[in-house]
Amino acid sequence: MKYKDCPVANIxxxxxxxxxxxxxxxxxxxxxxxxxxxxxxxxxxxxxxxLITHYVMGKKRIVEASLPDHSxxxxxxxxxxxxxxxKNKDIRFDAFAHRYxxxxxxxxxxxKVDRTVLNKLKETLPLAAIHNPISYGLIxxxxxxxxxxxxxxxxxxxxxxxxxxxxxxYAMPQKVAKKYGIKKIGFHGISHRYVMEEACKFLNKDxxxxxIISCHLGTGGSSVCAIDYGxxxxxxxxxxxxxxxxxxxxxxxxxPGAVFYIMFKESFSSxxxxxxxxxxxxxxxxxxxxxxxxDVIGGIDxxxxxxxxxxxxxxRVRAYIGFYTLILKKADILIFTDSLxxxxxxxxxxxxxxxxxxxxxIDEKRNTQYKDGIYEISSPASETKILVIPTDEExxxxxxxxxxSARI
Amino acid sequence: MILVIDCDLKQIKIRxxxxxxxxxxxxxxxxxxEEVRSDAAxxxxxxxxxxxxxxxxxxxxxxxxxxxxxxxxxxxSRFFTRFEKLTDLFPFYVPPISHMLKNFRAVxxxxxxxxxxxxxxxxxxxxxxxYYAMPFKxxxxxxxKKWGFHGIFHSANADMxxxxxxxxxxxxxxxxxxxxxxxxxxxxxxxGYTPLEGVMSRTSCGDMDPGIVFYLMNVHNFSIYxxxxxxxxxxxxxxxxxxxxxxxxxLKLRGKDAKVDLAxxxxxxxxxxxxxxxxxxxxxxxxxxxxxxNVRLFTPIIYDVLKKISFLGLTVDNLPWAKDKDIITATSAxxxxxxxxxxxxxxxxxxxxxxxxxxx
Numbered sequence: 073m074k075y076k077d078c079p080v081a082n083i084x085x086x087x088x089x090x091x092x093x094x095x096x097x098x099x100x101x102x103x104x105x106x107x108x109x110x111x112x113x114x115x116x117x118x119x120x121x122x123l124i125t126h127y128v129m130g131k132k133r134i135v136e137a138s139l140p141d142h143s144x145x146x147x148x149x150x151x152x153x154x155x156x157x158x159k160n161k162d163i164r165f166d167a168f169a170h171r172y173x174x175x176x177x178x179x180x181x182x183x184k185v186d187r188t189v190l191n192k193l194k195e196t197l198p199l200a201a202i203h204n205p206i207s208y209g210l211i212x213x214x215x216x217x218x219x220x221x222x223x224x225x226x227x228x229x230x231x232x233x234x235x236x237x238x239x240x241x242y243a244m245p246q247k248v249a250k251k252y253g254i255k256k257i258g259f260h261g262i263s264h265r266y267v268m269e270e271a272c273k274f275l276n277k278d279x280x281x282x283x284i285i286s287c288h289l290g291t292g293g294s295s296v297c298a299i300d301y302g303x304x305x306x307x308x309x310x311x312x313x314x315x316x317x318x319x320x321x322x323x324x325x326x327x328p329g330a331v332f333y334i335m336f337k338e339s340f341s342s343x344x345x346x347x348x349x350x351x352x353x354x355x356x357x358x359x360x361x362x363x364x365x366x367d368v369i370g371g372i373d374x375x376x377x378x379x380x381x382x383x384x385x386x387x388r389v390r391a392y393i394g395f396y397t398l399i400l401k402k403a404d405i406l407i408f409t410d411s412l413x414x415x416x417x418x419x420x421x422x423x424x425x426x427x428x429x430x431x432x433x434i435d436e437k438r439n440t441q442y443k444d445g446i447y448e449i450s451s452p453a454s455e456t457k458i459l460v461i462p463t464d465e466e467x468x469x470x471x472x473x474x475x476x477s478a479r480i
Numbered sequence: 481m482i483l484v485i486d487c488d489l490k491q492i493k494i495r496x497x498x499x500x501x502x503x504x505x506x507x508x509x510x511x512x513x514e515e516v517r518s519d520a521a522x523x524x525x526x527x528x529x530x531x532x533x534x535x536x537x538x539x540x541x542x543x544x545x546x547x548x549x550x551x552x553x554x555x556x557s558r559f560f561t562r563f564e565k566l567t568d569l570f571p572f573y574v575p576p577i578s579h580m581l582k583n584f585r586a587v588x589x590x591x592x593x594x595x596x597x598x599x600x601x602x603x604x605x606x607x608x609x610x611y612y613a614m615p616f617k618x619x620x621x622x623x624x625k626k627w628g629f630h631g632i633f634h635s636a637n638a639d640m641x642x643x644x645x646x647x648x649x650x651x652x653x654x655x656x657x658x659x660x661x662x663x664x665x666x667x668x669x670x671x672g673y674t675p676l677e678g679v680m681s682r683t684s685c686g687d688m689d690p691g692i693v694f695y696l697m698n699v700h701n702f703s704i705y706x707x708x709x710x711x712x713x714x715x716x717x718x719x720x721x722x723x724x725x726x727x728x729x730x731l732k733l734r735g736k737d738a739k740v741d742l743a744x745x746x747x748x749x750x751x752x753x754x755x756x757x758x759x760x761x762x763x764x765x766x767x768x769x770x771x772x773x774n775v776r777l778f779t780p781i782i783y784d785v786l787k788k789i790s791f792l793g794l795t796v797d798n799l800p801w802a803k804d805k806d807i808i809t810a811t812s813a814x815x816x817x818x819x820x821x822x823x824x825x826x827x828x829x830x831x832x833x834x835x836x837x838x839x840x
Contacts, residue, residue: 237745243750246739328685332674394755401791
């Protein structure tokens with residue numbers, strides 16, 4: 073069946089961050105964007121006001137609003153969309169599609185929401201203490217307030233279900249691991265999968281014949297994924313999003329013995345220690361005046377602590393590229409995506425410095441020239457193509473939901 | 481005669497080196513610490529080993545030297561002032577070892593006693609490798625950083641490299657550690673602040689998502705002690721397979737038991753993680769050196785790892801490799817990355833280091 077023969081459906085995609093709500097209405101199957109926007113500073117106290125930046129058919133509007141939580145942000149967004157619909161009958165939606173971070177081992181593919189699914193999702197709330205309750209709240213809200221509109225949940229973990237046991241198993245007692253469903257689950261799967269597909273389209277390659285290392289480097293979370301012939305085989309994030317790279321406020325890889333020692337020495341409860349490693353560590357922990365790597369980069373020439381923080385961030389990305397190069401036996405493509413991966417040429421240059429032995433050889437001129445869209449920044453001699461690709465999780469979520477709706 | 485002493489809290493191992501007609505003969509002596517608990521018993525034991533030979537020096541392998549010992553040190557009053565400051569960081573180890581060393585100092589007044597530390601080599605780790613990404617004040621106040629381990633082996637392996645070589649050094653002992661070496665200095669190391677981090681061992685977990693620790697504590701009410709005990713003593717090969725057996729028996733089950741095979745696959749993956757990290761940090765690879773007390777036992781694993789990474793430019797010789805030499809070459813002459821297995825014993829390395837220390 074070709075696209076033009078498929079039924080049209082408008083999908084409202086909801087993508088929650090810890091303090092943001094991104095949304096888009098996409099006309100599927102083509103993916104034309106009707107509405108997009110982002111509610112910022114949701115549920116947090118900051119100096120600036122909470123606001124929603126809202127685009128209808130590309131026309132921008134900024135609305136200040138009190139947004140004490142994500143449900144109130146969604147209510148406000150839905151009001152704005154209802155208002156737009158009165159002026160333009162094309163602005164409507166037939167289904168909700170949510171990004172859901174951590175379904176544990178309960179779900180390995182996208183699902184349509186019903187009562188049973190909601191009950192199962194409820195059990196996953198403790199797995200991602202920040203993200204899951206937010207998304208769950210919205211799904212429940214839509215389920216009760218918009219019962220007649222179908223809802224789909226797309227999981228950030230589904231792409232990683234192909235990670236083989238040798239990389240997914242922690243070397244802990246297997247009776248404990250099995251009882252509590254503990255294994256490497258991996259995250260950012262929607263983004264890694266999107267950039268994989270875009271890279272292969274761009275290079276005109278069959279994804280089942282490519283070995284890819286994808287670096288999703290965001291101002292919030294960051295992760296690296298090893299993709300072998302279209303399938304994820306490893307992710308730097310683990311059972312939770314705390315493992316792996318250093319992130320804005322998350323510690324990433326750390327000696328668990330150090331965690332025990334701090335809890336013991338400082339008399340922290342496990343909740344306090346968890347909160348410190350989730351919210352006060354990473355870039356913020358090392359640099360203290362900001363959790364944003366771009367601020368670190370700004371201070372790199374004069375501030376020793378900025379330099380160490382940046383070097384640590386870079387080293388950890390390089391370490392995973394080194395590891396994944398070994399398990400893939402050299403990558404065909406290395407991808408940089410998300411705000412830092414796309415936004416900082418210095419970061420890309422530092423990560424790729426002296427990497428030729430492992431495959432990637434960056435062309436510095438092309439790297440600094442990068443403006444937008446998909447762009448190749450490797451030298452002609454590079455064994456591994458290096459691409460910068462802005463991610464688009466929303467279109468990927470809409471595609472998944474659309475596919476799921478066609479199934480039913 | 482030179483004595484090399486390697487002791488932990490359970491056991492004291494002594495290797496005595498004696499020059500007989502121009503060549504060195506070594507002999508081994510092992511006792512439970514319990515048997516030499518009293519100072520008099522320990523002194524008698526040493527005197528019995530020495531017999532009528534004159535003891536030129538006694539060298540000790542010390543597990544931890546903190547920030548104070550960047551190299552071997554003569555055990556004198558200044559040593560004790562510094563060493564005892566480490567009690568807070570290593571409370572079960574430092575006081576009994578310090579007590580024993582003081583006893584030696586009191587009895588063997590005129591003999592040089594030398595301490596060789598497993599952590600000295602790593603004091604020059606770059607800052608970006610040394611620190612964890614946690615609030616800096618906790619790292620500072622509690623000295624939480626990577627101390628590294630197996631420095632005596634890694635440093636001996638580093639000395640086998642040409643200065644400009646980019647090398648990976650791997651030690652198979654009770655713990656397995658991987659270290660990247662450039663300009664004979666360490667640039668990365670797998671084992672961190674405690675022996676939990678890095679590569680799994682017979683009973684410890686190796687790399688672990690800290691989120692798992694919190695998940696078990698907050699959601700399933702595990703106590704910190706229960707998790708600590710589980711990750712230290714019930715994980716690793718034993719936890720993965722459910723078989724409470726030694727690694728030599730574990731190796732014999734390879735290819736016959738799916739759980740054992742998976743455990744070795746995970747182990748190999750953890751080693752490869754740190755080899756990959758090392759290569760990326762150095763921007764290349766010229767040499768790989770394996771060593772440690774289990775290095776001969778682990779030959780099949782070494783072969784397996786080398787085969788997995790041979791695409792980098794290794795021409796791996798087929799097994800069995802020559803066994804009779806101290807240094808075994810595992811790659812053929814045309815291999816662009818040279819691989820050697822250093823089968824020297826830790827005590828022999830400390831003996832050699834003692835001789836050069838005494839010359840100075």
